[in-house]
Amino acid sequence: MRRILAMWGLLCFAVCGVAGGRPGPAPAAIDLSDLGAPSFTSFGPRDGLPHAVLLDVLTDREGFVWAASPNGLYRYDGRLWSAPEDPVMRRAVDSLWLDRDGVLWAALRDAGVAHLQAGRWQVEDLSTGMPSQQVRRLQETLDAQGRWQLHALTWDRGVMTRRQGRWQADADNASLPPGPVLSMAQTRQLGAPLRQWLGTGSEGLWYRDAGTTGWQRMHIEGIDVAQIEFLHVTGEGEHEALWISAFGVGLLKLDARGLQRWQAGPGALPTNDLYDLASTPSTDADPVLWVSTRAGLVRLHGEHLEVFDRRHGLPANAVRGLQMWTSPAGNPVLWLATESGIARTVLDASAWSTAxxxxxxxxxxxxxxxxxxxxxxxxxxxxxxxxxxxxxxxxxxxxxxxxxxxxxxxxxxxxxxxxxxxxxxxxxxxxxxxxxxxxxxxxxxxxxxxxxxxxxxxxxxxxxxxxxxxxxxxxxxxxxxxxxxxxxxxxxxxxxxxxxxxxxxxxxxxxxxxxxxxxxxxxxxxxxxxxxxxxxxxxxxxxxxxxxxxxxxxxxxxxxxxxxxxxxxxxxxxxxxxxxxxxxxxxxxxxxxxxxxxxxxxxxxxxxxxxxxxxxxxxxxxxxxxxxxxxxxxxxxxxxxxxxxxxxxxxxxxxxxxxxxxxxxxxxxxxxxETLPTEPKPLRLTARWIDGQRVPGTSLQVPAGAREVDVDYALLSWDRESESRFRSQLIGAEDQPGPWTAQSRRSFSNLPAGRYRLRVEARDHAGTPSTPLEVDIHVQGHWWQHPWVWGMAAVGLVLAGYGLSLLRTRHLRARQAELEAHVIERTTALAAANQRLVELSYVDSLTGLANRRQLMELLEAQSRQSSPRSLALILMDVDHFKALNDAHGHLAGDQALRRLAATLRHCADDQALVARYGGEEFACVLQDANLGQALAMAERIRAGVAASRVAIPGETPPVCVTISAGVAVAVLARQEDVDALLRCADEALYRAKHEGRNRVRAQVMPAAAAAASPGPVATAPEPDGR
The missing domain is CATH 2.130.10.10 (YVTN repeat-like/Quinoprotein amine dehydrogenase)
Structure with missing residues (x-):
């Protein structure tokens, strides 16, 4: 806990026996199956489920999980929930059933029933001969001849039984009270052999014994007019028991010892509003019963009762349906349908539990x-x-x-x-x-x-x-x-x-x-x-x-x-x-x-x-x-x-x-x-797509011209699915499998014509590999992609190629001579253009002077000479240039800069480099010049600029422009000398500006003192030219 000082609880467990006496037997450990809370995984709209109440949940023979809702049926493929593409199943589904043959059935609230056959849903309703299409639930019982019979419990017509592929009304429906039949179960020995039990919507519990006719009311105080929501049978022989979920009344257990009740109260049920029941075996004679209620999931073992709700990770407190399913590894998997999503817990799969x-x-x-x-x-x-x-x-x-x-x-x-x-x-x-x-x-x-x-x-x-x-x-x-x-x-x-x-x-x-x-x-x-x-x-x-x-x-x-x-x-x-x-x-x-x-x-x-x-x-x-x-x-x-x-x-x-x-x-x-799963999980093919269209079958026949092929697959691990990993190889196009990733789809674009085999491997969170999955893919070619067409085309191309090559050779020789002349011409022009580009890269486009790049390369080159030379640098800046721009516009400023450049070229020596340093700043480099010579040059430039006038287009009279200049001299022996020279010249320029502008000032560098000779210093007209 990050709030370390919020609370402090010290546990230092030191259990020591009392001295003396022989040690007794070790105490029986606390049973965590009764104390501990399961760890739930929840699924909601972000996982593909609808924003609706979930009514039932069931796992089919393949390991896919189905959820019933008013919005239709949804399937979980180990990755996401999705609605079937068949619009028939996009209607309200009340409950689900998996029959003994592995066929999945869905009770459609007021539209009959549907069953999944060969990947397609088949609907049965009044139009197919059903006596009623208002079905609440399906259930199977065993008849006296040992045959399993499928029943449909209806809201309005009692019980229907499916015989030889058709639904028929139960012969004893007349003995049932009017109203809905909600639940059904069968006991082997309780009361009588193969007794069938019915729970009604408002008339309590009814039963019928094998070999007899007519349904009989089971009189039990408190439930004769109750809504019997669900019936569930546990145990065998003398331990056989019928559990009764009576909505609004509570839970009842009927066995050979009599009747036992559980109702809402402290330490008991959290509510009397109960729904479905399921059970798991325990280490003793009492099973563990699971009850879905409007106030959470109830676990009942003997007299010990625990309630789990949203605090334990359920999507909602109201649990409407549940199913206990045993995974191939033998783990009980409990699925819950709640009013806000689906929840799952794999019992005994984790060594951790909530106490x-x-x-x-x-x-x-x-x-x-x-x-x-x-x-x-x-x-x-x-x-x-x-x-x-x-x-x-x-x-x-x-x-x-x-x-x-x-x-x-x-x-x-x-x-x-x-x-x-x-x-x-x-x-x-x-x-x-x-x-x-x-x-x-x-x-x-x-x-x-x-x-x-x-x-x-x-x-x-x-x-x-x-x-x-x-x-x-x-x-x-x-x-x-x-x-x-x-x-x-x-x-x-x-x-x-x-x-x-x-x-x-x-x-x-x-x-x-x-x-x-x-x-x-x-x-x-x-x-x-x-x-x-x-x-x-x-x-x-x-x-x-x-x-x-x-x-x-x-x-x-x-x-x-x-x-x-x-x-x-x-x-x-x-x-x-x-x-x-x-x-x-x-x-x-x-x-x-x-x-x-x-x-x-x-x-x-x-x-x-x-x-x-x-x-x-x-x-x-x-x-x-x-x-x-x-x-x-x-x-x-x-x-x-x-x-x-x-x-x-x-x-x-x-x-x-x-x-x-x-x-x-x-x-x-x-x-x-603590166990690691070693049972391979089923790897299933979930969908095949060609150019965005889903196609049936286990192999892919790709027509010529198709661009995209996609194959979806899923690992049904029922626990920690996000840690499942896949890799695949397209045999015939890839030499080895790709890397392990969480991606459960393989996509291909523009596959060449031919036969391929996609091999998919998967492993669960523990690294246990599954049996690989293989999908045959046949990409058909266009008519011109057949081998015999290619053979004939090859022969024709060889012959045509030989004839064309003779003509081509003659033409190429003439063309070669023409190209060689053209190459020479273009090479000469390109060299001239390159030379022009180099020159432009060193010239300021406005003034025609050297630019800053050329200036800096000159100074740096001088600092790398084996024999250092003395250089003088004059930095110049146009006085009040911003005011000139503001008063007369940028065109006047540009004209002033061009005028200054012309004066610089006229006043400077031929050996001097004159450059635009940037903006309104200019520089002049004099080689082998002392300070006096540099000052004289600077003063000549200053005077020349002051005497000139800048004509402003559209204005009279011309404008007077002045400059300030800073002079420095240094012997350049290293890069640091270049920096020092620029710095000293800039400081001198700053002094000239500070002392009133339109003047020249020098900054003597210690390293250049020997190069400076005494003499007058040229300045602006005012005294003190130093």
Missing amino acids: SLMGARSTGVFAALVEPDDHGGERLWVGASEDGLALYQGHRWQRFTAQSGALPFPSVSLLKFTQDGAGHRQRWLGLGNGDLLRIHDGPRLAREATPWPRVPGNSVLDVLVRQAEGQEERWVGTRQSGLYRWRNGQWTQIQLEGIQGQWRIDQLVNQRDAQGHDWLWVTTNQGLLRFDGQHWQVLGRESGLPDSNLLGATLLDDAAGRPVLWLGSTSVGAIRMDVTDPAHPHVLGDRLPPAPDSTVYSALRDSRGRIYLCTNNGVQRLTPQGAGYRSQVFTRREGMLHDECNTHGQSIDAQDRYWVGTLGGLTVYDPRH
Whole structure:
């Protein structure tokens, strides 16, 4: 849980037997099949289902799943749900049935029935001779001759039976009351051999015995005028029972011992509004019954009843229909039709199950411990946020809450078992407000007197009891007020130098070294504490710990027998510290497999040496392998209730089952049920398409000219379908199969004519391969693509080619001479054009001067010369150029720049490079010139520009334009000298601008000082030309 400090529940499970006496038999383990909630997978509109109530669900002989709805029938292919293309089935479907021959039937609400035959739906109604087409449900029974008969239960005409392909009214319909018949079942021995049972819409339960005529009312108090929604038979012989779903009344069970009822009430049914029934076998004589109701799915085993609803992952609380189906691997698969979608659970497929939803409305479960009860079994204690404490024993829950007055505060933060000096078990209960309670036998809760503040948030996080100097010593850690010790009947608060602010004590661990001396280790939010009995030391980052905000702590011996302290942390995962010498501990540098999250709360080891780390993103199991560990991560995908663990809400019981308190409740992992599926799943061909049109059959005959061919397939795995993988190979066109992907369609475009075979392979989430699927594809060719046509064409082409080659050779020789002359002409022209492009790339298009590129290449080339030379650089900028543009327009600005360029060309030496530096800036480079010469040149240019006038088109008189100039001289020996020269010239230009414009200023570089000679400096007319 990312809100690490929200609650703290410490579980350190240490069950020790009472000293003395022979050990008794191991207690019977808690039955998780009764306690645990299934893990549901839900399907809704985003998976292809309609926005409608789902009424029934059924799996056919091929493994496809069908759902009935008022919008029609939908099929699940292991990937998506889709409606049949046949418009006949786009009408209301009430229920589904799979007969003994594997034929799928659908009851169409007021349009008869339909059955799927050879991939097509056949409808039977009044027009085909049915006595009624208002069918509610279909059912099969066995007649006295051992033949199976299919019946249709109608809303208006009693029962119909199908004989020799035609529907006939039941001969005893006259003995039935008017109104709908909703359900039917048959028992083998109950009441009489092969007794048939009927449930009516408002007249209760009726029956008929084999060899007799007429239906008889079964008088049962309370249901004579009830709506018998569904009938279901379980067991054989003396255990045979008829289960009755009476809508609005409840659930009834009729067997040889009599009648038993279940109705809505506390600890019983959540509602009396019941629908369909199904059952699965159990390890005892009582089957597990599943009931769909308007308030969730009910599981009933013996007298133990559990309800599962949207909190457990169902799409809706109202469950309208259900089907129990056995997969080829032997797993019971329960499908549910709800009012908002379809749900599925594969029973016994996951080692994870949900034990409790306590705390789900808040921050979950923070404590879970299992201990032997007093009756040869086990009991489970669970503590949660806002929901208090609960005890599960004998298939029943007993709850202790603040609302009932059993607890002074609603949230549990700690549940821990310790031993006193005599070896007797002590049960400690910590609450979120700082209260500490003892749980005595009974159970009876007693509040302890404690000195720390009892305020919400100051949770009790840990209790440790040990013997010190012959006396019992108790240590208690709190969330906000630190650490306390109880000894000689008095409490002492531990205060250490350097601890600041709230001091969270997470876990306490006692270590007895080889000399029999006790050391106390304490994880806190400010480091790891060590207490040798006299002195405290705080170990933090300076001691080698990568994180000082620590969580759980567990002392485990490694393979060499060294004691290793496993520490949880908030940001670096699990930390391992060798404490063989507690006075000199050191962090182990060997690397563990990366955890699924950086926050690790606890590390617990089972009897087989497997270590479980609980994190904010699932559980990581480390199994010893060689010198390291093999990692396996469990999340919701594997069946966990929630991915985020809670602080120390974990324990391992005597059966090696791992109990995990999470943000969503309590989940448990039973490694004994950890199995990987090995049964190959059926790989089915679902559709074939040619140019977007669906085609029947198992092979593909592709006509000539067809462009697109698509083949759809599906792996019916019924669990974790998103992890199924496929690969394929088009034999005849591809040398080997493609990569494994999740794509369940293969598409081809413009296949050449010929015969191919598409081979598809698949594997499920566990990597179990399925039997490959092969599809023959025959692409027909056009008439001109036949081999004999190609043969004749080849001969004709050879002859024609020989004749044409003779003519062609003569023509080519003449053409060759002409082309050679043309190539020479074009090559010359191209070279001239290229030369012109090169020149243009170095010339400014507006002024005709060199551009910045040519200027920079000259300077850089000079810096790479083996014999450095002195260069002078004059940078010039047009004064008030923006104002000129704003006042007279851009055409005037362009005219001024051209005028300035002409003046520069006139004033500069032939050996000087004059360039447009950018915008209204210009540059002049003088080679082998000193500073005086450069200044003279700059002043000549400045004066020439000032004396000239710029004619503005359409305006009089002409405009006067001036420039400012900056001069610098440098010997260029490296690239850095070029940068320095430009920088100095720019600084000089800036000074000229700053001092009033229309003047020249120089910037003397140290490296160029030797090149400068004394002499007058030309400036603008005002004095101080320096």
